[in-house]
Amino acid sequence: MSALLRDLRFAARVLAKSPSYTFVAVFTLALGIGANTAIFSTVNAVLLRPLPYAQPERLVVLTETQPKFEEMSVAYLNYVDYRQQNSTFVDMGAFNDASVNITGKGEPERLKAQQFSQSVLPVLGVEPLLGRNFLAEEDRPRGPKAVILTHGFWQRRFAGDPDIVGKPITLDGAPWDVVGVMPPDFRFFGTSDVIIPIGLRADEPNYQSRGSHPGITVVGRLKPDVTIEQATADLRAVGDGLAKIHEQVQDTRARLQDMHEDLVEDLREGILLLYGAVMFVLLITAANVANLMLARAMTRQKEMRIRAALGAGRWRLVRQLLVESSLLGLVGGAMGLLVALWGVDLLAAARPQAIEVLGPIEVDAPVLAYTLAVALGTGLLFGLVPAIYASRQDLAQALKEADHRATAVGGHLRVRNLLVVVEVALALVLLVGAGLSLRGFAKLADVDPGFSPGDVLTMELSLPTTRYKTAAEVRRFWTELERRVAEIPGVVSVSASSGLPFAGASESSFLMAGEPRVIANTKMAVAYFVDAGHFETLKIPLHAGRTFTAHDTEETPLGLVIDQALADKFFPGQNPVGQQLQEGMSDKGIAEIVGVVGHVAHYGLDGPQRTQYQMYYAYRQLPAPIQARIASGMTLSVRTQGEPLGYATQVRAAVAAVDPEQPVFAVQTLEQYIADSVAPRRFTSALLSVFAALALVLAAVGLYATMAHSVAQRTHELGVRMALGAQPRHVVWLVVRQGLVLVAAGAALGLAGALALTRLMTSLLTQQVSPADPATYVGVTLLLVAIGLLATYIPAQRATRIDPMVALRQE
Amino acid sequence: MAEPLICLKALTRVFHTDEVETHAIADIHFGVPRGEYVCIAGPSGSGKTTLLSIIGLLDTPTSGTYLLDNQPVSGLSGPERARVRNERIGFVFQSFNLIGDLTVAENVELPLTYRPMSSAERQRRVAAALERVGMAHRGRHLPSQLSGGQQQRVALARAVAGEPLLLLADEPTGNLDSKNGDAVMALLRDLHRAGTTILMVTHNPEYARQAQRTIHLFDGRVVEETVHERVA
Ligand SMILES: Nc1ncnc2c1ncn2[C@@H]1O[C@H](COP(=O)(O)OP(=O)(O)OP(=O)(O)O)[C@@H](O)[C@H]1O
Numbered sequence A: 001m002s003a004l005l006r007d008l009r010f011a012a013r014v015l016a017k018s019p020s021y022t023f024v025a026v027f028t029l030a031l032g033i034g035a036n037t038a039i040f041s042t043v044n045a046v047l048l049r050p051l052p053y054a055q056p057e058r059l060v061v062l063t064e065t066q067p068k069f070e071e072m073s074v075a076y077l078n079y080v081d082y083r084q085q086n087s088t089f090v091d092m093g094a095f096n097d098a099s100v101n102i103t104g105k106g107e108p109e110r111l112k113a114q115q116f117s118q119s120v121l122p123v124l125g126v127e128p129l130l131g132r133n134f135l136a137e138e139d140r141p142r143g144p145k146a147v148i149l150t151h152g153f154w155q156r157r158f159a160g161d162p163d164i165v166g167k168p169i170t171l172d173g174a175p176w177d178v179v180g181v182m183p184p185d186f187r188f189f190g191t192s193d194v195i196i197p198i199g200l201r202a203d204e205p206n207y208q209s210r211g212s213h214p215g216i217t218v219v220g221r222l223k224p225d226v227t228i229e230q231a232t233a234d235l236r237a238v239g240d241g242l243a244k245i246h247e248q249v250q251d252t253r254a255r256l257q258d259m260h261e262d263l264v265e266d267l268r269e270g271i272l273l274l275y276g277a278v279m280f281v282l283l284i285t286a287a288n289v290a291n292l293m294l295a296r297a298m299t300r301q302k303e304m305r306i307r308a309a310l311g312a313g314r315w316r317l318v319r320q321l322l323v324e325s326s327l328l329g330l331v332g333g334a335m336g337l338l339v340a341l342w343g344v345d346l347l348a349a350a351r352p353q354a355i356e357v358l359g360p361i362e363v364d365a366p367v368l369a370y371t372l373a374v375a376l377g378t379g380l381l382f383g384l385v386p387a388i389y390a391s392r393q394d395l396a397q398a399l400k401e402a403d404h405r406a407t408a409v410g411g412h413l414r415v416r417n418l419l420v421v422v423e424v425a426l427a428l429v430l431l432v433g434a435g436l437s438l439r440g441f442a443k444l445a446d447v448d449p450g451f452s453p454g455d456v457l458t459m460e461l462s463l464p465t466t467r468y469k470t471a472a473e474v475r476r477f478w479t480e481l482e483r484r485v486a487e488i489p490g491v492v493s494v495s496a497s498s499g500l501p502f503a504g505a506s507e508s509s510f511l512m513a514g515e516p517r518v519i520a521n522t523k524m525a526v527a528y529f530v531d532a533g534h535f536e537t538l539k540i541p542l543h544a545g546r547t548f549t550a551h552d553t554e555e556t557p558l559g560l561v562i563d564q565a566l567a568d569k570f571f572p573g574q575n576p577v578g579q580q581l582q583e584g585m586s587d588k589g590i591a592e593i594v595g596v597v598g599h600v601a602h603y604g605l606d607g608p609q610r611t612q613y614q615m616y617y618a619y620r621q622l623p624a625p626i627q628a629r630i631a632s633g634m635t636l637s638v639r640t641q642g643e644p645l646g647y648a649t650q651v652r653a654a655v656a657a658v659d660p661e662q663p664v665f666a667v668q669t670l671e672q673y674i675a676d677s678v679a680p681r682r683f684t685s686a687l688l689s690v691f692a693a694l695a696l697v698l699a700a701v702g703l704y705a706t707m708a709h710s711v712a713q714r715t716h717e718l719g720v721r722m723a724l725g726a727q728p729r730h731v732v733w734l735v736v737r738q739g740l741v742l743v744a745a746g747a748a749l750g751l752a753g754a755l756a757l758t759r760l761m762t763s764l765l766t767q768q769v770s771p772a773d774p775a776t777y778v779g780v781t782l783l784l785v786a787i788g789l790l791a792t793y794i795p796a797q798r799a800t801r802i803d804p805m806v807a808l809r810q811e
Numbered sequence B: 001m002a003e004p005l006i007c008l009k010a011l012t013r014v015f016h017t018d019e020v021e022t023h024a025i026a027d028i029h030f031g032v033p034r035g036e037y038v039c040i041a042g043p044s045g046s047g048k049t050t051l052l053s054i055i056g057l058l059d060t061p062t063s064g065t066y067l068l069d070n071q072p073v074s075g076l077s078g079p080e081r082a083r084v085r086n087e088r089i090g091f092v093f094q095s096f097n098l099i100g101d102l103t104v105a106e107n108v109e110l111p112l113t114y115r116p117m118s119s120a121e122r123q124r125r126v127a128a129a130l131e132r133v134g135m136a137h138r139g140r141h142l143p144s145q146l147s148g149g150q151q152q153r154v155a156l157a158r159a160v161a162g163e164p165l166l167l168l169a170d171e172p173t174g175n176l177d178s179k180n181g182d183a184v185m186a187l188l189r190d191l192h193r194a195g196t197t198i199l200m201v202t203h204n205p206e207y208a209r210q211a212q213r214t215i216h217l218f219d220g221r222v223v224e225e226t227v228h229e230r231v232a
């Protein structure tokens, strides 16, 4: 132990004695370890940290599947039967999203609500912080209205009032009793403000129809030692039984997935990609520091030789150097932790919503342990090579070196060159990755979404059924609001709609005229319920027929506007206008196609579109109860002249003029929806670019250091060459060529690596950019060579200032 | 007497280090005609290397004039000086100064690569130069595979491959035993016979006598000149 202490003290002294070397090493390590730790904290938060529920490995998510739909939400009555008839679950709970407006004390506000069955919290093994879970009689139609507040909402709206439980609050115009408050760290799928019982709505038609899947997901807790396969088989059997009784269950079956997997499956690739990227950065860092240490080991050969001559064994020398590198690693790790804390703040601020729901990204105990391990591991890694080299003192060779200048450069330099080649290769792989993802991004901007998202302001309104009871009342609200908004100077057009591209829409089934109504014939389309001005507001081009007008009302025959994709597929070579479809939304059953418009990108600018076809209803033509339900929550789209958000205040004022108690929410531009749709990709691309830039800089520093050191080592040789008449350009070229050989070797290795590895990053690439995109490869290679040239040119230029007199002087 | 190849007038070189002025050479006058073989002698620190480096255009004098082949060299730029060194001057160093990464042949070829010359011509000259020093069979070896005497012979081949007007040698036998030293001196004598002008620094009086004349330096000044009888 005291020997180790002595080694440590000596190591500290050695490091303190060459502050610039130590600074560069620590700084480099801090960047490498810091970036690594920051991303690891995300890996930890998303992929490794268990979900914050009791025995989370036994939790599964249940959805339903049909031959035409891989994953769909669960019909409420099916959930009830799965829950009662299964034999493999401890229990199940159903939940979905909703929204309510809160009024009373304070601003009217639209709240994000989650509807839970009474069984959800017990299944999770979570209890409210204050108060209690719902009672059975609260989780059923016409039961007493009970609400549980989330911690954040309780703090925000009620300043953490400790006596809130038992007090009434006004939601959608009716009094509700607060029965509980959730703990601060409670998170379950999205975030919400309040939790209300799902059973209150169980008598509504779309909860009573097994053909309707009202956004319900089911969470279940498996009995001990039951596998997902066994549970799936169990529920399939239940489904077979249901199918015999209920025609609508025909080929609908349950689908189970591990809950953690369900939450992270879409995130995994991006996060692992970033983790791979920071691992590359860390390797470059280690190579850089190893390089520095090797360079120093060369200058410390004499010290090592003396130590060896004094009888120090080889292990003793290796240990001394390893202690030194570990110390360096630890100091670098400590600094890296600071970098990581800062990086984690940035990450936490920039992370997409999908990551947010998995809990905080933070430097907690596991992350700290990881950092320590990485710091020590890196220290050993970059210390080992130089340690072995420095300790392998060939005394005979050393004597010869002292005698003649003419010894070939030793293994040191080869190892150092190899390290630089590896650094360059790793940096190039990252550059290609970042380049591809950026190019994919640029190409996305060129994709025509089929409508014109610029200059459109959108906001959502949710009319409470307590105050807007009939379709006529709802309709009157929108008519009046649209009239007032249209009068605002600068407003080009305005339309209310349920469903907007990128902002979500429902899907509806249809059949061709005359086709028997069986599942095999059913086709799905994205269904938009719109007002007359929709197509003008979004600038969706009309290809044939007409769009809707104010004359399309409940009294006129149901008309449909279809998109070009539907027209091409089902009416090839015909004019669809005037033809009929069987539709599933209204009770009219038959609709006439009145117009054909262009197809719009709905699910994203590229990638698979879940549903290919699109159809538009004039919501005012729907039967009154359906119309009231759909139109009570719609989006107002306003096309403006100039910056749309500048009109928000006036549009809000128009809403208040129609109904002062009506809150608006999600006020944003249509362009923002498109930006949000690529947010996770942008997040990953941006980070990947940062790491690639970091890698490039670190590799350039490594190259520069190697070349500078090599020039210093070759001073004598270069002096001799100059004495023999070498011109400055000969000397520059000599050094630059040496650097370029390293860059070229690294680039070749890196390109091969990139070709192999970028296939793994498909989620970041668009359909327009292949993982072997030549422009990207050429571009980043040129960038790398340019930076490499710069890094070698500086030492090369310095080499020309060597005094040729060194040739005459003996050391 | 033939026209002087080197003409030095009032040449001085002062080094400034930490407020100390060292007059490495002071007020040197002398001329060397074409084809002469001159030895420079003197105790350690007397300025021999400094003088040689100024003559070899590796260093510039603090004052005085230096005419090489009747041309003043003081006005030459760095690249021009490099060209003169490359084309007109050959160097032999005490410590050989072969480049360890290059083979024997490549070392000899090195100065030729700094001037416009076809590869074939270079190869021809390299072969001839190595032949002349008796090292033709070792062209592919690395310098570290040769003995000291062999390395110095290669260095000599490198110095003469470019057919310089002037050969400068700073203690060429300093790192060699007497047998190898004798061999190198014999080569220098051959070169002199073939017409090369040689300036050589040596401590060895016997080797000094090979030259036609010895210039004795002391404290940076010429203190004595000895003209040797032709022995051969
Ligand atoms: N670059 C320099 N900076 C300062 N002083 C120098 C420099 N080069 C030479 N000197 C000094 O100039 C003087 C002459 O040195 P020089 O090397 O010419 O001597 P020398 O005769 O070749 O000696 P030796 O026989 O030991 O090689 C010495 O006092 C030396 O210290």
Ligand SMILES: [Mg+2]
Pocket (backbone or CB within 6 Å): B048, B049, B050, B170
């Ligand atoms: Mg000397």
